[in-house]
Amino acid sequence: MTHLPSMNRRRFMQAAATTATMASLADVLAACSNTASSGKSKTATIKHWDFYVTQGPWVDNEIKLFQQAHPDIKIKKTTQANAQYDNLVALAQRSTNIPDLALIPQTPTFYEQVKKNWWLPINKWADEKWRSRFPDLALHEGSNIFDGKLYSAPLNALAVPFQLYINNDVFRKAGLVNSDGSVKIPRTWDDVTHAAEAITKKSGGQTYGLGFGNGSFPLLNWWLFIFLIGADCPGGPGDLDLRTGKYTFASNRNYADWIHLFKEWKTKNYIYPNSLTISDEVARAYFERGKFGMTVGGVWDQSEWKQHQFTDYSLTTLITPNEKPESLFPVKPGGYTFAISTKTKYPDETFAWFDWLYSVEAGKRWVQMGEDLSIFPQNNKPEYNSFKPYSQYIATAKFSVTGPDPTIRNPDVSYVSPQPVTPAMNDILTGYYTGQVTDLQGALQTFQDKSQQALNDAIKLAQKQGHKVSADDYIFSDWDPTKPYITRKK
Template structure:
């Protein structure tokens, strides 16, 4: 999974916000849109937005006011079940008219299976010109020359370290001027965790998370590893070499050993593995622990509870300055129109509305994230101090290499899922089920590399020219913006 400005990335992030009920079979059978005797078209729309629901609900209200002949019937699914539910809807021939794109199978595979309607008959050159260059490109949201989706969100580091001010103050973790000591290094986090745990007599913990339902520990690795000279993070190859580096780059094992040390020293809330991320967010708010990892989606919930006594930062590193930044890539997806919809023009109207500059501006104003349209991300559009801190974390990201721009056929490469995945290994080592972390990381590195190379071979057998060389950018400085140039061939 390449970390880029895609809804794939957002799905990874949004697992924290999944709390909606599972769709029932009757709901699936009622998925398609309809038209009543008065001519009003009802579009069925699926998403998995929970904390972002106020934004989407407001967009529905505004859209229906502007389009009185169209009604949006929204169904919010659990993100953990979303892919399976959508596949079931496909098999039963009852897909919604428009939906957020499932995480699996990969988007290009969904396109190849005919799930989605090409947008080209509506999305002409003038319409596409609203997006900055390289946002729409082959291998990301265009396949075989046809456009299927566009991104909603702008480029930002997806995960942050959140710091509870009251917990830090109680542990005397304040500067001479009274401001909170914001951790920037691994040692800073260790020091703060020790101070919190000891000062409270073990009643408050330095760190906490909720890993019962989602792979939250991979978020933790992301925050602590990306800036440690590991631009591939917990899931990608290092594009300087085209190789996975889970074992060959010692920072992975070093951080995992540090995580285990934090646990052994009782700096981490002891039930973190068994509680959910939603519960962990509530516990952080109540001051049961001083630091947690989350995303921008946490802020609206805390704001609704009038909890504002916190700060955020990201890319915590072994050294005072990051050795690499979060590599972002242009492109991305959000929603798509079902190829089976009987109301495609109306579905396009709703798609177009969500993809508009104005909807993106409201996304920023409501504190949901950055917009794909840079003009919307002016701090004046959201004066909330924590959202401004979130915007400021963009300084830890730079445009990185994009193999799909160099060779669009890379978008057709679909590696088989490797198990145990990184999240399984982190949890297994944390709980003691894995004792030799070096061997586990070496096996994951080898399996991941083989899966990538096997997938490249399959793509070549299908008549699409791809090489491992497409994944190698030897001239990439991981702290500087990189502009990927297409192959001349």
Template sequence: MSPIQLNRRQLLRAAATAGGAALLAGCSTPGDKTTGGATTAATLAYWDWYVSQAPWVQNEIKLFQKAHSGIAIKKTTQVTDKYPDLMALAVRSGTAPDVFLLPKAPKLEDQVSQGWLTPLDKWATPAWQARFPEGSFVEGVNVFDGKIYSAPFSALAPSLQLYIHHGVFKEAGLVNPDGTVFVPKTWDDITRAAEAIATKSGGKVFGLGFGNAQKGALPWLIELFCRGAGSPGGTQSVDYRTGKWTYGTDRNYADFLTLLLDWKKRNFIYPSSMSISDEQARAYFAKGRFGMIVGGVWNQPAWEEGGFTDYSLVTLPSPTGTPQAFFYGFPGGYLGAISAKAKHPDDAWAWLDWFYSKEAGKRWVEGGYGLSIYPDNNDPAAVTSPTFKQYVAMAGTAINGPVPAIRNPDIAKVEVAPAQPDIPDVAAGIYTGQLKDVPKALKELEDRLNDALSTAVAKAKGQGLKVSMADYAFADWDPAKPYTTKRG
């Protein structure tokens, strides 16, 4: 699983509010638990942030409960940007769910050290691990002090794409000589397309829209455009060529934000983009209120369920049209885990095992939700949606990158304090005009993040850990090629 997918899972995830739903199984069955002669079922609390993917989860719960009649799953889908805080609060108050998707913060190794999680070794036998591709369980990634805490769910794939509304583009005359819809690949292509849409519609349709109510969409735009321009850290990590954050020293960030402000000034961007949610923005895009939107593969199931299939997608648009950096993953990966306070850990494992099964992964792919960690599941012949096939064809834009914790496991124990304001707030401040000096705002952000990292490393050294800032730098890394741990 790529970190962008985790961050997609981290960054990555579609934001919206959804209530929990209790799906209860029957009681008087051979699989039920008995207490004092009374028959009862174990009820597991399960948390995720899946909104567009909710139909897959609901179906898996239905199938699981049919096969495990003594276990009921109570699902709660939390607001994406609030998920880390809600999980931390639940842990502190002793109300953590039994099974949950891992939050972006704190880091997985910190969740382990703080006693949030149950090691899976009791159930994750060598035979169970062998179901996964080689390299799926890695010390410093999903294994800590020899104990397994999670597993990869998805194969490497691009977490963000630019979606193109065919109807809007055709109305604006954005078609190729053969009549097919023009698909922009460069920053200039996108500017020209947005201008054509605004001009031909008389300002009634916009070139680009997004939903930043949960502060996620602006970082997505920065991530997609700057990564394609050659900034391999994107918004997710330091630039591992130098081991430092580069928001202020890498001009791609200022260049893109300056371009974004120009699009806003020229009325190319849907004017309510800062106040609507990503879910609303996706609905408006499907209705043709604007011609382009940035999002992930999670966009597709809801659109297609609603009958909207008139779109194409492209990833990593760049100034030249050829991506200069890619999405980076790592050996190992993580998504789901079991709480250290789970009341029925064996039942919790049964649900987590089902969640990670090859059969569930196959249904994930067939539903168009993403790629499975099991390569056999990712057969294009099993994909019926033409748009999802476009996504599958983009798999080559995600490759393995450097992982400091693999080269030096002590790095996993470095606890970096959050630096505030971070990129979501800085991006919003720049877009709304509260921060008028773009280079200055980005340099101050870079300095805050690098100071937080160096402070954390110094503290770890003071605690006897053999770490240094050099552990984050991989001078031999070519961002255009997969990085292998053999180099480190």
């Protein structure tokens, strides 16, 4: 399943006059006071782990506000390396260096992490009043609830998680402007090719059309989100097509067509030549300085560029072979961001910090600082952030739509945990880009077959464990990927 990054890959959020909603939180502070009177230290130090870099100022500000409201609780934040984060959390589970609250890693699956007893259920504190702050289906069995126990919640609402960023100055110098002088925003694969060619040629090779940084973290999959999901590939780089319940990396020709085009951009020197070796951080700096005119990133890039006073850029997403997307980005309701360790010595105090991050007021500040959309719709108002590129990001929400969610229709699907397949899509794309993969269609077919087999094996294992699941749970034959789909429970 494509995780963003439910990826939410960018996820979080409260305020001084806060909703420290529960009576239990008052009990927490009383307990701290009682501890002090017994001769022990009255300050609880909560270890917080995440991999936020550009979002770091928001976290730091929330820590400052939280500690002002809770002087008996100290937050010790550690920002871990993004590329190593999953491994670091797994290693921490086998050591004494365990964070009290952490950003949930992407692997293994969240359910597997729960099964390994990494995370603490929060039902003790998260009563119906607490849960009622969230939109419908944000909390549901199979996503962040397992066997009736709630472990996490989403912090940000997802539009399309990645965008194509355009350096306006580079475009103007290449003559890529409309009759009114505005920058000509690419909408099709051909538009991007034309823009990359114009930039590279008119600069005499001093500026490249496109660039990225893959040296510190494999991010080529980000490009597939932008260029393939709208091209009738709603599964994207790692998910199946829920219309048929099948992986279509080889059978849907748009995958190979775009990867061939990507390689053609490289062959024609439209892409900055050191893109595979420089880091994403360096690539952002090079884009800011005009070394290339287009790059792929997320809304989190904007806060860094704003700090550098770089604001002359535009963005778009879901670039397609034709003008109109044949499928939109499917957002699954639910999701997860932070969780509390089962081994914390301060469960009440840690939940107080968890509760603060998940408050409406913290979500409002998240939007005001331009980090992302808040899970709370009332926070996503233009007046909370009038910065033009951020407004353009909010506008890309029109390219996302509520998609089918097998875990809502049958919560037992959450017990299906396919093993990761290698080489994965990012490996295939990198290998073809460098020439190490010569048979692209064969590589895609192998990846498709292995992915399908991994899913089938995981379904059989779940069935042996007594869970009522089948391949049919992944088929939504009535789904039109250009329209919202409301999954109904069985």
